[in-house]
Amino acid sequence: MLTRIAFRLLGAGALVGALLTLGQPSPARAAVPDTVPLKITNNSGRGEPVYVYNLGTQLSSGRQGWADADGGFHAWPPGGNPPTPAPDASIAGPAAGQSTTIRMPRFSGRIYFSYGRKLDFRLTTGGLVQPAVQNPSDPNRSILFNWSEYTLNDSGLWLNSTQVDMFSAPYAVGVQRADGATVSTGHLKPGGYTGFFDALRGQPGGWANLIQTGSDGTVLRALSPLYGVETGALPAGVMDDYVNRVWQKYATTTLTVTPFADRPGTKYYGRVSGGVMNFTDAAGAVVTSFQKPDASSVFGCHRLLDAPNDAVRGPISRTLCAGFNRSTLLANPDQPDTTTAGFYQDAVTNHYARKIHAQMADGKAYAFAFDDVGHQESLVHDGSPRQAYLTLDPLS
Structure with a gap:
């Protein structure tokens, strides 16, 4: 059975997302390769450089680290207190209208992507500190970025789109199955990106306060209501x-x-x-x-x-x-x-989750940690994947 659990990164000090945990293995299938190709296609229409990161925990060793474009594993060096800069793990992403293929190793991890600027990752003595843009001093707060989550192990590949922490730069995920068929999820309806923010602005009760903008007023993201409550953007008694x-x-x-x-x-x-x-x-x-x-x-x-x-x-x-x-x-x-x-x-409800699901082309999303109850999650899986896909969609 596939579930999701909220987790705290070592040294991060803040709830930063949700990862997949896996139950019993699937029935015997063709052996899952050590790496699976991930084709990243840039349909955003944006002209800035795209930077990609493949970060996670190596399942064979339990070590935290990053993967290069070929799927090679690199363990993080020791961190410090205060946190020290992490090595530059960025991979050059595709230009607008182009595609780039990298390889995903046997990780439980994340594929980050950012527009225009590289992300700032730090290391503590306990491990990696990932972006936490609910913190006003986080160096990544002014960067447009997002991430997907995945697990690749002996039972296959699980790959999702997530809005558990925030709703930001849109993307979809997909997988080509062993029989050659391709499935995908995570695409917004036409106009769904701006439609979501317009709907959130129109929701009384503090929900518009979840929206973060850049210095020029450009919308960067909406924080999850959890972070809204933690930062005071949403009233503590909203539910x-x-x-x-x-x-x-x-x-x-x-x-x-x-x-x-x-x-x-x-x-x-x-x-x-x-x-x-x-x-x-x-x-x-x-x-x-x-x-x-x-x-x-x-x-x-x-x-x-x-x-x-x-x-x-x-x-x-x-x-x-x-x-x-x-x-x-x-x-x-x-x-x-x-x-x-x-x-x-x-x-009285989770209006953030309500408005996200309303804008999804297939109605599926991970708008809170257990949105997979009743199979409402935006997840693709295959026990013998040929290829995975990440598609960067327009901000419209």
């Missing part, structure tokens, strides 16, 4: 009304969670008592409990909605997280709710 109504409802009603689509007989039953939502199994034993979550816990799927990679609390928590972000918990006491027509219908 309180909905959470309070959920807690009130399930003081007298049972919330049934069936976290595994392939195990419909595994169910947990939630009731609020004494301000705590307790979940019991079929035998009536309490298996886990949740304090009433705040907006940070909801948007980040962490803290009071922590989701360990286990068999009980994690699956229940990720279901709750999806229900809170999509505002389906009041409308449906059987979760997860996978009926997309019912998502984001309450006035």
Whole structure:
């Protein structure tokens, strides 16, 4: 089963994204090569140079580092305190209308791309500090950039587009499968980029404050609502009304969670008592409990909605997280709710995620950490990939 977990980079001190974790291997297939070609196509229409970075954890050794254009691994040197500049790991990207092919090694990592300027990466004694543009002093704040996440291992390739941390320079991902068929996801609708920012500006309640612009007023990105709450751009109580109504409802009603689509007989039953939502199994034993979550816990799927990679609390928590972000918990006491027509219908909801999904050509996105609940994620996968694709799309 494919899940996503929020993680903190060593030494970074801030939630910076989500990566893939993998469950049981797929059935036997043709051996997955040590590297897979990634064709990067620049359809942005922009004239600036593009810089590409392939950063991650080498799965065979657990070491952090970067890959060169041929997929060769380079471990990061020791860092310092304060952080020291990382080696220049940039790869020249394609010019407008052109393509460049690099090779992806067996990493759990990210493909970064930036327009016009190279990104500034630093190293601490604990590892790599990646860009954290919610920090006003981050040197990358004024750069237009984005990233994709991937894992390549014995079970194949998982490659996604993500908006978990921010919505910025648009792109799509794809994979050519072993049978030659190609699948892709992550493209916006025509006008979807500006449409998203226009919609966010029109959403009352502080949501427009998520937008960051350059010194010339050019839009660079919108921060995720988690960072909006952490930086004060969004009110800390932005989700309180909905959470309070959920807690009130399930003081007298049972919330049934069936976290595994392939195990419909595994169910947990939630009731609020004494301000705590307790979940019991079929035998009536309490298996886990949740304090009433705040907006940070909801948007980040962490803290009071922590989701360990286990068999009980994690699956229940990720279901709750999806229900809170999509505002389906009041409308449906059987979760997860996978009926997309019912998502984001309450006035109190994750409007950032709502507006992103509304602008996606196929409706799929990773707008919060567990947006894969109900298969709403923008992810491609194949057990024997021939080639992967990253397409830089227009900012229009």
